[in-house]
Amino acid sequence: MGLGVDIRNKIARRAAMEIRQGMVVNLGIGIPSLVPNHLPEGMLVMFHAENGITGMGPSPEAGAEDANLCNAGGFPVSLLPGGSYCDSTISFGMIRRGRVDMTILGSLQVSEKGDLANWIVPGKKVPGMGGAMELAQKAKKVIVVMNQTDKHGKSKIVESCTLPLTSSGCVDMIITDMAVFTLGKEGLELTEVFAPHTIEEVILNTGCTFNTNKELKVI
Amino acid sequence: MGLGVDIRNKIARRAAMEIRQGMVVNLGIGIPSLVPNHLPEGMLVMFHAENGITGMGPSPEAGAEDANLCNAGGFPVSLLPGGSYCDSTISFGMIRRGRVDMTILGSLQVSEKGDLANWIVPGKKVPGMGGAMELAQKAKKVIVVMNQTDKHGKSKIVESCTLPLTSSGCVDMIITDMAVFTLGKEGLELTEVFAPHTIEEVILNTGCTFNTNKELKVI
Amino acid sequence: MNNPFQKITTADELIRHFHDGMTLMYGGFGGVGSPPTIIEAILQSGIKDLTLIGNDTGFPHIGIGQIVSQGRVRRITTSHIGSNPIAGQLMTDGKMDVEFCPQGILAERIRAGGMGIPAILSDIGMDNEIVTAGKQTCTIGKQEYLVEPALTAEISIIYAKKADSYGNLIYDKSARNTNPLCAMAGDITIAEVEEIVPLGSLHPDEIITPGVFVDYIIPSEGVNWKWAWE
Amino acid sequence: MNNPFQKITTADELIRHFHDGMTLMYGGFGGVGSPPTIIEAILQSGIKDLTLIGNDTGFPHIGIGQIVSQGRVRRITTSHIGSNPIAGQLMTDGKMDVEFCPQGILAERIRAGGMGIPAILSDIGMDNEIVTAGKQTCTIGKQEYLVEPALTAEISIIYAKKADSYGNLIYDKSARNTNPLCAMAGDITIAEVEEIVPLGSLHPDEIITPGVFVDYIIPSEGVNWKWAWE
Numbered sequence: 001m002g003l004g005v006d007i008r009n010k011i012a013r014r015a016a017m018e019i020r021q022g023m024v025v026n027l028g029i030g031i032p033s034l035v036p037n038h039l040p041e042g043m044l045v046m047f048h049a050e051n052g053i054t055g056m057g058p059s060p061e062a063g064a065e066d067a068n069l070c071n072a073g074g075f076p077v078s079l080l081p082g083g084s085y086c087d088s089t090i091s092f093g094m095i096r097r098g099r100v101d102m103t104i105l106g107s108l109q110v111s112e113k114g115d116l117a118n119w120i121v122p123g124k125k126v127p128g129m130g131g132a133m134e135l136a137q138k139a140k141k142v143i144v145v146m147n148q149t150d151k152h153g154k155s156k157i158v159e160s161c162t163l164p165l166t167s168s169g170c171v172d173m174i175i176t177d178m179a180v181f182t183l184g185k186e187g188l189e190l191t192e193v194f195a196p197h198t199i200e201e202v203i204l205n206t207g208c209t210f211n212t213n214k215e216l217k218v219i
Numbered sequence: 220m221g222l223g224v225d226i227r228n229k230i231a232r233r234a235a236m237e238i239r240q241g242m243v244v245n246l247g248i249g250i251p252s253l254v255p256n257h258l259p260e261g262m263l264v265m266f267h268a269e270n271g272i273t274g275m276g277p278s279p280e281a282g283a284e285d286a287n288l289c290n291a292g293g294f295p296v297s298l299l300p301g302g303s304y305c306d307s308t309i310s311f312g313m314i315r316r317g318r319v320d321m322t323i324l325g326s327l328q329v330s331e332k333g334d335l336a337n338w339i340v341p342g343k344k345v346p347g348m349g350g351a352m353e354l355a356q357k358a359k360k361v362i363v364v365m366n367q368t369d370k371h372g373k374s375k376i377v378e379s380c381t382l383p384l385t386s387s388g389c390v391d392m393i394i395t396d397m398a399v400f401t402l403g404k405e406g407l408e409l410t411e412v413f414a415p416h417t418i419e420e421v422i423l424n425t426g427c428t429f430n431t432n433k434e435l436k437v438i
Numbered sequence: 439m440n441n442p443f444q445k446i447t448t449a450d451e452l453i454r455h456f457h458d459g460m461t462l463m464y465g466g467f468g469g470v471g472s473p474p475t476i477i478e479a480i481l482q483s484g485i486k487d488l489t490l491i492g493n494d495t496g497f498p499h500i501g502i503g504q505i506v507s508q509g510r511v512r513r514i515t516t517s518h519i520g521s522n523p524i525a526g527q528l529m530t531d532g533k534m535d536v537e538f539c540p541q542g543i544l545a546e547r548i549r550a551g552g553m554g555i556p557a558i559l560s561d562i563g564m565d566n567e568i569v570t571a572g573k574q575t576c577t578i579g580k581q582e583y584l585v586e587p588a589l590t591a592e593i594s595i596i597y598a599k600k601a602d603s604y605g606n607l608i609y610d611k612s613a614r615n616t617n618p619l620c621a622m623a624g625d626i627t628i629a630e631v632e633e634i635v636p637l638g639s640l641h642p643d644e645i646i647t648p649g650v651f652v653d654y655i656i657p658s659e660g661v662n663w664k665w666a667w668e
Numbered sequence: 669m670n671n672p673f674q675k676i677t678t679a680d681e682l683i684r685h686f687h688d689g690m691t692l693m694y695g696g697f698g699g700v701g702s703p704p705t706i707i708e709a710i711l712q713s714g715i716k717d718l719t720l721i722g723n724d725t726g727f728p729h730i731g732i733g734q735i736v737s738q739g740r741v742r743r744i745t746t747s748h749i750g751s752n753p754i755a756g757q758l759m760t761d762g763k764m765d766v767e768f769c770p771q772g773i774l775a776e777r778i779r780a781g782g783m784g785i786p787a788i789l790s791d792i793g794m795d796n797e798i799v800t801a802g803k804q805t806c807t808i809g810k811q812e813y814l815v816e817p818a819l820t821a822e823i824s825i826i827y828a829k830k831a832d833s834y835g836n837l838i839y840d841k842s843a844r845n846t847n848p849l850c851a852m853a854g855d856i857t858i859a860e861v862e863e864i865v866p867l868g869s870l871h872p873d874e875i876i877t878p879g880v881f882v883d884y885i886i887p888s889e890g891v892n893w894k895w896a897w898e
Contacts, residue, residue, distance in 0.1 A: 022443050024650050044442050046604070046650065050771060051697040051845045054648050055604075067700065067895055068843035074698030074727075074751065075897050081638030082604040084645035085841055087848045087876075088697070088723065089553065089779050092772020093622060096554025096792075099650045126759070127750025128724075131771040133793045138554065168795055241673050243880050263672050265834070265880065269541060270467040270615045273878050274834075286470065286665055287613035293468030293497075293521065294667050300868030301834040303875035304611055306618045306646075307467070307493065308549050308783065311542020312852060315562075315784025318880045345529070346520025347494070350541040352563045357784065387565055546785065555776065556813050557789040557806075576787075576806045576815065583786050585806065608873065643838065644874045 003031075003147055007177045010194065011145050013038040014175050015104050018143060024048050024094065026135055028105030029073050031145045035104055046082070048100055050131040052091045055083020072131065092131065096138045103139035105132070107146050107171075109161045112208040114171040114183040116144065117163035129166065136167035148176035148205050155207035157181070157188075178202050186211055193218045222250075222366055226396045229413065230364050232257040233394050234323050237362060243267050243313065245354055247324030248292050250364045254323055265301070267319055269350040271310045274302020291350065311350065315357045322358035324351070326365050326390075328380045331427040333390040333402040335363065336382035348385065355386035367395035367424050374426035376400070376407070397421050405430055412437045440636060445605050446655045449479035452628055455593060456485050459512075463548065463591035463624055464492040465617030468521060469501030471609070473597040473630035475659045477504060486510045491548065491589050493541065493616050494518040495525040500663045509533060515589065517541035521666075538568050543586055545619055550588035552622025552651070559583035594624025597658070598647070601631040602638070605652030606645045614646065621647045628654045670866060675835050676885045679709035682858055685823060686715050689742075693778065693821035693854055694722040695847035698751060699731030701839070703827040703860035705889045707734060710825075716740045721778065721819050723771065723846050724748040725755040730893045739763060745819065747771035751896075768798050773816055775849055780818035782852025782881070789813035824854025827888070828877070831861040832868070835882030836875045844876065851877045858884045 003011075012034035019025060019039060026048045027033055036058065039045060047056040050072040057078035060066070065076035079085075094100050107118040116136050119129045136142055149155055157174060174181040179202045180192035188210040193199055195218050222230075231253035238244060238258060245267045246252055255277065258264060266275040269291040276297035279285070284295035298304075313319055326337040335355050338348045355361055368374055376393060393400040398421045399411035407429040412418055414437050456462075462480075466472030481504060488511045495516060496503030505511060507524040513535040519525040528534040539547065540562045550558050559576055561583055563569030574585040596617040599610035607629055609617055621627050629652050686692075692710075696702030711734060718741045725746060726733030735741060737754040743765040749755040758764035769777065770792045780788055789806055791813055793799030804815040826847040829840035837859055839847055851857050859882050 048650075049842070051700070051842050053842050054650055055642075065897065066841065067891065069841040070698065070700045071842075072697070074700060074895075079642055079841070082602060082606065082649065084606050084640075084642045084648045085839075085844050086645075086648055087844055088772065088775035088846045089849060090648065092775060093553035094648070094650050095772065097552060097622060097651075098554070125750075126756060128746065128748040128766075128768045129770055129793070129796075129799075130724075130748040130750075133770045133796065133799070134772045137792060164798075165796065167793075267880075268612070270470070270612050272612050273880055274872075284667065285611065286661065288611040289468065289470045290612075291467070293470060293665075298611070298872055301832060301836065301879065303836050303870075303872045303878045304609075304614050305875075305878055306614055307542065307545035307616045308619060309878065311545060312783035313878070313880050314542065316782060316852060316881075317784070344520075345526060347516065347518035347536075347538045348540055348563070348566075348569075349494075349518040349520075352540045352566070352569070353542045356562060383568075384566065386563075546783070550788070553776070555788050556791060556811070557808060558780070558785050559787040559789070559815070561786060574806075574808065576804075578787060578804065578815065578817065581786070585789070585808065587808065611873065614873075641874075643841065643844075644871075 003177055009034060011175050011177060014180060015143055015145055018102065019045055023101040024099060026100050026103040026139060030106045032104040032106065048094060050091055052086045052088055053079065053083065055080045092134055095134045098138065098140055100139045102141040102143060103135045104143045104145060105135065107144045109156050109158050109163050110144050110171050110174055111158055111161045112188045112210065113169055115161050115168045116166045116171050117161040119166045120164050122164065132166050136170045141172045142170050143173045143175060144171050145175045148178040155205050158207040178205060181210065189213050191216060195219065222396055228253055230394050230396060233399060234362055234364050237321065238264055242320040243318060245319050245322040245358060249325045251323040251325065267313065269310055271305045271307055272298065272302065274299045311353055314353045317357065317359055319358045321360040321362060322354045323362045323364060324354065326363045328375050328377050328382050329363050329390050329393055330377055330380045331407045331429065332388055334380050334387045335385045335390050336380040338385045339383050341383065351385050355389045360391045361389050362392045362394060363390050364394045367397040374424050377426040397424060400429065408432050409435060414438065441603055443604050445653065446603060446634060449475050449656050452654055452656065453479050453483050455626060456480060456483055458485050459487045460593065461489040461591040463594040463620045464490065464502050465596035465615065465620040466501050467493050467615035469496040469503065471597050471613035471615050471617050472496065472501035473595050473658065474661045475656065476595045476628060476630050477502060478662060480505060487512045490514040491591055492516060493544065495522040497521050497666055498524050515539060517544045540569060545616055547586050547589045548616065548619040548623045551590035552619060555588055557585050557587045560586045590623050590625065592625050594620040594627045596621050596627065596629050598629050598631045600633045600635055600640065601629055601655045602635050602640050604637055605629060605649030605655050606640050607647040607652065608640060608644060609646055618647045622651045626653045627651055628656065630656050630658045632658050671833055673834050675883065676833060676864060679705050679886050682884055682886065683709050683713050685856060686710060686713055688715050689717045690823065691719040691821040693824040693850045694720065694732050695826035695845065695850040696731050697723050697845040699726040699733065701827050701843035701845050701847050702726065702731035703825050703888065704891045705886065706825045706858060706860050707732060708892060710735060717742045720744040721821055722746055723774065725752040727751050727896055728754050745769060747774045770799060775846055777816050777819045778846065778849045778853045781820035782849060785818055787815050787817045790816045820853050820855065822855050824850040824857045826851050826857065826859050828859050828861045830863045830865055830870065831859055831885045832865050832870050834867055835859060835879030835885055836870050837877040837882065838870060838874060839876055848877045852881045856883045857881055858886065860886050860888045862888050
């Protein structure tokens with residue numbers, strides 16, 4: 001994404017603040033994978049992976065990897081006490097039944113209506129949806145973490161997605177390198193700005209209009 | 220059924236002759252439950268129960284029952300080596316997928332077309348179908364064991380069932396106290412008569428016409 | 439017992455979730471694998487006009503049969519009532535509606551509810567008017583199928599052998615039956631268990647129901663009925 | 669090894685079941701839990717024009733990806749090809765048809781095949797034309813759903829940790845993934861296993877796939893590829 005480690009960690013830290021004790025949380029690849037590092041010590045969170053892990057723990061040290069214990073991206077992880085393995089139907093049943101409290105994932109674009117476009121770039125990259133549609137549509141809370149703008153400086157928050165949708169109206173919160181937005185009944189709302197960025201800068205780098213929360217925090 | 224032990228065992232013994240090494244077999248209550256006693260020593264057969272047992276073994280001795288190890292009728296059984304437990308979906312998945320080689324069950328009536336009526340007597344007994352429909356429809360071979368006639372002396376093998384059907388055209392073989400019939404492309408066919416009964420007696424006690432196999436055996 | 443997820447509680451604490459007219463799903467097959475302590479609490483609570491979903495109606499004095507026999511059930515979706523003559527009488531008298539469903543399809547409908555699948559298509563009992571009553575069909579190619587809708591319930595009550603404090607469950611022999619399915623289909627799922635063990639004591643490959651699906655765990659006081667074979 | 673059910677054999681013996689143009693289903697997720705020894709035998713056999721069904725196309729040199737990369741596949745039903753650029757290239761060049769299906773729905777379709785259920789209804793990806801392409805819908809009440817047909821295959825190849833001589837299987841950690849589903853959906857199911865143990869050695873409560881679904885068991889020679897993280 002072209003973001004430095006500090007900024008990526010800032011985004012991850014803010015996302016981690018949404019997590020509560022006992023939640024079941026699914027993390028996408030990239031910035032979301034940094035989120036567990038920012039949880040309060042001792043907080044019990046069950047991390048869920050689409051390939052059938054609940055209670056996923058951190059990557060093992062080099063040399064201690066187990067090829068039969070990998071996350072949905074195919075990379076070695078570990079299991080925490082209380083964790084378990086299941087087949088892919090049960091794993092996605094958790095998602096569709098509303099038992100996954102939160103998913104934190106990256107995106108290419110998000111619209112002001114909460115539409116998510118993160119699975120395909122026509123003519124360039126057609127990886128397939130994997131579990132993205134189920135997660136976007138059925139996780140109880142969908143948090144998108146991403147850069148405010150793409151590599152050409154264009155806003156990734158837009159009036160209407162130009163890329164094919166993963167799911168429409170599914171995003172609840174957007175956390176970027178500049179700001180935090182929520183999506184509720186009143187539409188897109190700016191709730192926090194990360195200093196040294198300013199509201200003006202956020203407006204300039206957002207591809208649609210938005211409300212500003214009365215209690216907006218600059219943090 | 221009003222049949223003596225000897226006759227019940229004769230029927231069960233004949234049914235047991237249909238079973239081959241390695242088969243998965245589901246047994247109904249009554250005469251079918253006697254079938255395992257008549258298998259050759261050492262033959263490996265996997266008995267299947269709808270409530271999630273594969274590899275069911277005989278009833279334990281009095282005092283050794285385990286309330287958590289019962290057959291589909293709610294009575295204590297045991298498990299043989301190679302047996303396993305599963306939930307009810309998997310148990311019926313085995314049936315619908317065609318992995319249950321044979322079901323041996325009782326019936327109220329069977330028609331000359333192989334229709335099975337064994338689940339309901341309108342106005343008298345409405346127990347519900349339980350797993351009977353899936354077994355009748357999807358087991359690879361359906362063997363009915365029953366008395367040739369009901370308590371009023373009327374044939375239970377009929378032109379057309381007067382009782383509501385469990386499943387139509389599903390029966391492959393009928394074994395009664397008098398005879399053995401098969402149901403194939405050519406319809407109902409008498410293949411064996413149990414002495415001292417005679418062909419004439421079987422004709423007299425069968426409520427429909429049938430073919431007689433050229434190599435009919437009186438046994 | 440360490441209770442980090444606040445799931446371990448008692449039947450008395452939980453009974454406030456139950457109310458007249460509610461939809462209740464229960465694990466068990468002929469009473470085997472039905473949760474005696476929760477059923478006893480429901481009997482004591484006096485709630486009525488229930489809509490039940492489960493494999494069968496047990497025996498008059500066994501399992502869910504006790505609740506049925508007391509006339510507390512307005513409607514039931516089940517596959518078999520033959521072992522509980524009182525259930526048959528209540529149906530005949532028009533005091534309890536019974537929707538009969540083939541046993542394996544009933545199990546699939548409960549599972550579908552637990553998996554967030556709206557319905558399954560089925561070819562079981564297509565020529566039987568009790569099975570097809572009130573059901574839609576769907577034609578694929580030239581083949582017509584029954585639409586069998588998913589089933590869920592406000593509360594599922596289930597029985598397991600062991601739970602850890604997250605609610606991961608293992609079952610005992612044939613007492614598993616419909617319990618793992620009902621465990622997933624409840625909006626709230628209550629697991630009555632023979633033993634509660636610390637987090638990490640169950641082998642993660644052997645867990646049948648992940649605790650994700652379980653909201654409450656209560657220790658069982660054991661079966662308080664006499665089995666039909668006793 | 670005692671072989672009372674005649675299920676234990678070798679990949680070489682089994683390869684006669686494989687042929688050009690066949691439908692093949694495979695367990696595994698990103699190569700984890702895919703059967704290396706059977707895949708190697710397929711590669712050696714030279715069969716082609718395959719129709720594949722499975723979670724993903726692995727990596728170019730890992731798991732089923734090796735077969736895909738050699739251009740042996742005419743059609744695949746899968747949820748993800750992103751980790752295998754060769755798969756993407758074959759699709760773009762019109763050399764391999766790809767039916768994309770949401771991952772959990774794909775798993776359910778495979779399971780439905782294994783359970784003898786004709787189809788499930790789904791509300792996933794209803795507004796996405798890649799998901800809905802060529803699919804029927806079914807309306808219940810006022811809600812429209814997609815009809816997602818069951819998937820089966822002539823042969824399913826799967827990977828497990830242990831089998832007893834009846835083919836009862838247990839799996840290892842996240843290598844379980846789609847294996848228990850594919851195990852049920854094959855007309856013929858071949859399980860490659862790390863270890864074969866005598867009948868009765870597996871705890872009956874811990875068996876994940878009952879041997880009823882397994883036709884053949886072959887001992888694994890182990891993974892012969894380098895993982896992406898190595």
